[in-house]
Amino acid sequence: MEVLVINTGSSSIKYQLYRMPAAEVLARGIVEPLGEKARLTHTYDSRTHSAGVKASDHAEAMEVILQTLVSKTVGVIEDIRQIEAVGHRVVHGGEEFTGSVVIDEEVIASLEKYADLAPLHNPPNLTGIAAARAHLPHARQVACFDTAFHTTIPEVAYMYALPYEIYEKYRVRRYGFHGTSHRYVARRAAALMDRDKYDVNVITCHLGNGCSITAVKDGKSVDTSMGLTPLEGVVMGTRTGDFDPAILFYLAEKGYDCPTLKAICNKESGLLGISGESNDMRTLGKLAAGGNRRARLAVDIFCYRIRKYIGMYTAVLGTVDAVVFTGGIGENAVDVRKQICTGLEQIGIEIDEEINNATCQKEGLISTQNSRVKVFVIPTDEEAAIAKDTYQLAAKGTTHD
Ligand code: ADP
DSSP: OOEEEEEETTEEEEEEEEETTEEEEEEEEEESSSSOOEEEEEEEETTEEEEEEHHHHHHHHHHHHHHHHHHTTOOOOOOOGGEEEEEESSSSTTTTEEEEEEEEOHHHHHHHTTTTSSSSTTTHHHHHHHHHHHHOSSSEEEEESSSSSGGGGOOHHHSSSOOOOHHHHOSOOOOOOHHHHHHHHHHHHHHHHHHHHOOOEEEEEEEESSEEEEEEEETEEEEEESSSSSTTSSSSSSSSOOOOOHHHHHHOOOOOOOOHHHHHHHSOOHHHHHHHSSSSSSHHHHHHTTHHHHHHHHHHHHHHHHHHHHHHHHHHHSOOOOEEEEEEHHHHHHHHHHHHHOOOOTTTOOOHHHHHHHHHSSSSBOOOOOOOOEEEEOOHHHHHHHHHHHHHHHHHHHOOO
C-alpha cells in the first residue's frame, strides 16, 4: 500500500510517498512558495527534479504533487489510486485527540475549533486536508497531531496558575508540541536499550529551529517545555522561550502594541535576538569561535537553559534511563551537545568527547561506559512515524502507539 504523508504550511506543502509496511520512501519533495513564484523540488530514486509550477494555492499545489508522482518522466507510481491513504501532520489537536485518527466531518469540525489555538498552523493544515480529500476521494485521510503524545501530561503539570475560570472558559493550559518527534525518539531509545517502550524514563531534547524538551515516564509524556503555544520553554532560533510575562505589560506601557509584541517574541528573539546576527546555529558557532561576544552569549544562554530543563525533568522523573538529542541542532551540533552535558556529571550524565565528535547526523550512544544515564543521538523521522500511524489506521483500523 502506498501512503502519502503531507505537511502543509501557510506557504508550502511538503510531501513524502511511502510504500508500506516496509516504510520505503519512493519520493519526497516540496512545493513552495505558493503563489506566482511557486517551485517544485522533487526527489526520487536519488535524483532531484526542480521546476517552476502553477500553484497559487494549496489545491493547485496538491494537483502538481499528484501529477508529479504519476508523471511518465519523474513519477514513481502509475496511478494515483495506488495511494490508499494520506497522513496529515496537524499541529493542534486540543485536549480531544490523544492519538492519530481517520478524518471525518466530525474531526474537521473539531480542528476548525482549534484553529483559534494555533492560528498559524491549523488553518493551512485544514486546507491541505481539503485539497487531499478533493483529489484523492478514494483514499483514507488520517490526522496525526503534534499535541497527541502530550495528552498524558497530568493536570499538575499542564495547568497554569491563572484563575481556574480561564482554563474552563478558554482551555488555556499546556499542550506541548513536536509530539510525533518526542514519541518517535523515545520509542527508538527504548529499542536501543533493549527495553519495553513503556518501561523507560527518558528526557528527549528536540532541538531544531523550534526547540522543546519532554520528560517521558514509563513511555508516556509527563511534562514538556512548550505550552499553550510553541513560545514557552527553552530558547529557540527566533523565539524567546520562558521569560517573565510582566515584561509584556512593561513594554505595553511603553507603547508596544499586541501584534508588535507577538512579532518580537516569535520572530525577533531567541538566538537571533541575542546575537543580532543569525538564528542559525552553524553561523553562530563560527562567529562565537571567531570571538563575537553576542554570538557566544546566544549559544551560552541556549545551552544553559537546556541544562536547567534537564535538571528539572530529572527531578520530575526521579530516575532517568536516557537523554536523547534530536533535530537539526541535536543531531549535528557536537559542541552544543558537549556544552549542555558538561557539569551534569552529578546527575549521572557523562558524554565521551571523542564519540560525541564522531556522531553527526547518525544514531549513536555518546555517553561513557560509566555514565549512569545513557545519552543518545537519534535522528528524528516524523514523516515515518506519520506513515506508520496512517498505514495502521487505514489497514487495521487501529494504531499501536
Ligand atoms: P526545523 O525545526 O525547521 O525542522 P531543523 O530540525 O532542520 O529545523 O534544525 C535547524 C537548526 O539546525 C538550525 O539552527 C541549524 O543551524 C541547525 N543545524 C543544522 N546542521 C547543523 C550543523 N552541522 N551544526 C550545527 N547546527 C546545525
